[in-house]
Amino acid sequence: IKESIRELWEFSKKQLLSGEQDQIILDEIFRSIELGIIDEDDLVSTLKNRFVSGDVILTGTSIPENLLSMADQVTELRS
Numbered sequence: 001i002k003e004s005i006r007e008l009w010e011f012s013k014k015q016l017l018s019g020e021q022d023q024i025i026l027d028e029i030f031r032s033i034e035l036g037i038i039d040e041d042d043l044v045s046t047l048k049n050r051f052v053s054g055d056v057i058l059t060g061t062s063i064p065e066n067l068l069s070m071a072d073q074v075t076e077l078r079s
Helices: 002-018 029-034 040-049
Strands: 023-026 055-058
Touching (some): 029 040
């Protein structure tokens, strides 16, 4: 499963950097960071260098503070 998540992240990075998509949703990306599958610095670097052509939506339950400051919009769901 971890290898599949890493492969999906590599594909997603290419999409983010190409700017070909109008919208990209990285569902539960922060959980992958929490579990050590995806490197937080890699996500931050990719977001900073992405081709700005549409929306990037990041979801997760525990969002690192430094990523909150990069967001245009943050939605918190409470039970």
